[in-house]
Amino acid sequence: MSYVESTEVFGAESSGTERRADVPAAFPRWLVWAVWAALAVPSYFIGMYALRYLFMGPEGVGALNSVYEMLNMTSFNDFVAEQLPKFKDHPTLLYFHAAGMGTALAIGAFQFVPAIRRRWFRVHQSIGVVYMAAALIGSLAGGIFAIVLPAEPGMAAVVAIVGVATTTFCFTAMGLLRLIQGDFSHHGEWMIRSFSQTLSGTTLRVMIIGMDYAGLPWHENYMIALWMCWVPNLVVAEIVIQYRRARRNGEPFFGPSPRALGTVQ
Structure with missing residues (x-):
């Protein structure tokens, strides 16, 4: 795989010149697509x-029961029984949250396919x-939902849900603002942050399944899952953004840039 191909996969600009030794190396293309598929495929089905x-x-x-029973996760039945009355109390919030975040989760990964950006803009x-x-709609409804119908673990769980709803809304809004301003580079960075938070819907469910199969009482540790499903995502998103900046600017991924070193007297 050429340097130009690798750069395009990550969304960075390529100058067509030979890569310097201190510029971070491109990941193999097959690895990039494997990671993309690992995120996109489950997110699509969960969103739909x-x-x-x-x-x-x-x-x-209640339809969740049949899904988790197929996975031999009968402990999920109690959780479903707790949620149903809350959903019935505020169905409008449920519809907006499910429709918004479900749609965003299903289609978000396709925004990062270079071929779509280049050939079918x-x-x-x-x-x-x-x-x-x-x-924007789904995260706003989700944040209100968390306040109106607080999760069982208590205030810490409410803060976690409101936190991911707030970051999703603000990051998406910043991406929209940068797009309107014509700042496409920073638009892309904000959308990476936005989708990292949207992906909390996938990571939360993966964590629940992992806890159950590991024999951990996930229902009692639901609060931990609510925090761990989005905070690490944000850290990874920032690492990806810094990596893309380093490749775009021809600078090392770790340590000061050559330009910064040149200013030191």
């Missing part, structure tokens, strides 16, 4: 499955408009 609430109403939460724009609208 969340849209069932639009057709089934609050009772759609109108498709990229259309997906982006839908994603931003869905993420």
